[in-house]
Amino acid sequence: MPKLDIRLRTVAALINPHGDSSVVHGDIGSDHGGLLVSLLRSKRIAKGIAVENKSQPYENSCFALKGLSADVRFGDGLAVIKPGELTSLSICGMGAESIVKILEAFSDRVPDHVVLQPNRQHELVRGWGLRNGFHLNEEQIAWGHWPYAVISLQRATDATHNASTPNDPAYADVDLDAALLFGPLILKRWEPKFAARLHEEQAYLQGLTKLDGDYEHRLHQIQKVLASHAVR
Ligand SMILES: C[S@@+](CC[C@H](N)C(=O)[O-])C[C@H]1O[C@@H](n2cnc3c(N)ncnc32)[C@H](O)[C@@H]1O
Incomplete structure (x- = not known):
C-alpha cells in the first residue's frame, strides 16, 4: 500500500x-x-x-x-x-x-x-x-x-x-464572495486552526507595501470574515 x-x-x-x-x-x-x-x-x-x-x-x-x-x-x-x-x-x-x-x-x-x-x-x-x-x-x-x-x-x-443566485444550500447564510474564496462549510465550521491561519494571512498581507487586485480582494474578504467573528 x-x-x-x-x-x-x-x-x-x-x-x-x-x-x-x-x-x-x-x-x-x-x-x-x-x-x-x-x-x-x-x-x-x-x-x-x-x-x-x-x-x-x-x-x-x-x-x-x-x-x-x-x-x-x-x-x-x-x-x-x-x-x-x-x-x-x-x-x-x-x-x-x-x-x-x-x-x-x-x-x-x-x-x-x-x-x-x-x-x-x-x-x-x-x-x-x-x-x-x-x-x-x-x-x-x-x-x-x-x-x-x-x-x-x-x-x-x-x-x-446560476452563479449569482446559487441554489446550493451550502452557501445559505454565508457571504458569497468569502465563501467562494475560503469555502462555505469551512467558514461555518470555523476551526481554530483555520481562524489562526486567517489571522496570519491578514498580518502578512497588511505588511506588504503594495497589493495587486487579487491580494487586495483577499485581504478585504479576510478582514470582513474576521470582523464578523469578532462581534459574535
Ligand atoms: C502536479 S501533478 C499532480 C499529481 C497527482 N494528481 C497528485 O495530486 O499528487 C499534475 C499531473 O497532471 C498531469 N496533467 C496536467 N494536465 C493534464 C491533462 N489535461 N490531462 C491529463 N493529465 C494532465 C501532469 O502531467 C502531471 O503529472
Missing part, C-alpha cells in the same frame, strides 16, 4: 464514502498513481482509470498500477473517457484554471461525484460547481506543506443553477 500524504489521504477519504461496491473512479493527472493504487488496494473502488498527458507521469502510472484493476490512458483530461464510464472523478495537484478547463472541455463526461484539490484559486473550482449544478457535499483543509483545500461536489438533482 503506497503511503499517501495528508493531502491525498484527505482526497481518498472523500471518494466513495458510502462504500458502493461497483465504483469506477477516474483520476486525471494521476502521475505517480498513488491515489488509485491506494483506493484499489483498500477495495474502496472496483476499477480505476488513470489519465496522463505527459510521457514520464504516464509511465509512472503504468508502473504503479500494473496488476491492479485499472486502465492507464494517455490523453488530455476527459478526452479519453467515454460518457457514462465513470462513477466518480478526482483532479488533484493542479491549478484551479487547469482543473476547470478539464471539466469544461467535456462536460458530458463529468460523473455525478467529483473530488477536486486545486493548488490555488479555489474560488474558480467552487464557481464551476455553482455554475454547473454541482452541490458542495464536503470540503476539508488538508494541513500539509500548505493548507490544501479538498472539495467534494455532487451533481444536484434540481436543474436551476
Whole structure:
C-alpha cells in the first residue's frame, strides 16, 4: 500500500464514502498513481482509470498500477473517457484554471461525484460547481506543506443553477464572495486552526507595501470574515 500524504489521504477519504461496491473512479493527472493504487488496494473502488498527458507521469502510472484493476490512458483530461464510464472523478495537484478547463472541455463526461484539490484559486473550482449544478457535499483543509483545500461536489438533482443566485444550500447564510474564496462549510465550521491561519494571512498581507487586485480582494474578504467573528 503506497503511503499517501495528508493531502491525498484527505482526497481518498472523500471518494466513495458510502462504500458502493461497483465504483469506477477516474483520476486525471494521476502521475505517480498513488491515489488509485491506494483506493484499489483498500477495495474502496472496483476499477480505476488513470489519465496522463505527459510521457514520464504516464509511465509512472503504468508502473504503479500494473496488476491492479485499472486502465492507464494517455490523453488530455476527459478526452479519453467515454460518457457514462465513470462513477466518480478526482483532479488533484493542479491549478484551479487547469482543473476547470478539464471539466469544461467535456462536460458530458463529468460523473455525478467529483473530488477536486486545486493548488490555488479555489474560488474558480467552487464557481464551476455553482455554475454547473454541482452541490458542495464536503470540503476539508488538508494541513500539509500548505493548507490544501479538498472539495467534494455532487451533481444536484434540481436543474436551476446560476452563479449569482446559487441554489446550493451550502452557501445559505454565508457571504458569497468569502465563501467562494475560503469555502462555505469551512467558514461555518470555523476551526481554530483555520481562524489562526486567517489571522496570519491578514498580518502578512497588511505588511506588504503594495497589493495587486487579487491580494487586495483577499485581504478585504479576510478582514470582513474576521470582523464578523469578532462581534459574535
Ligand atoms: C502536479 S501533478 C499532480 C499529481 C497527482 N494528481 C497528485 O495530486 O499528487 C499534475 C499531473 O497532471 C498531469 N496533467 C496536467 N494536465 C493534464 C491533462 N489535461 N490531462 C491529463 N493529465 C494532465 C501532469 O502531467 C502531471 O503529472
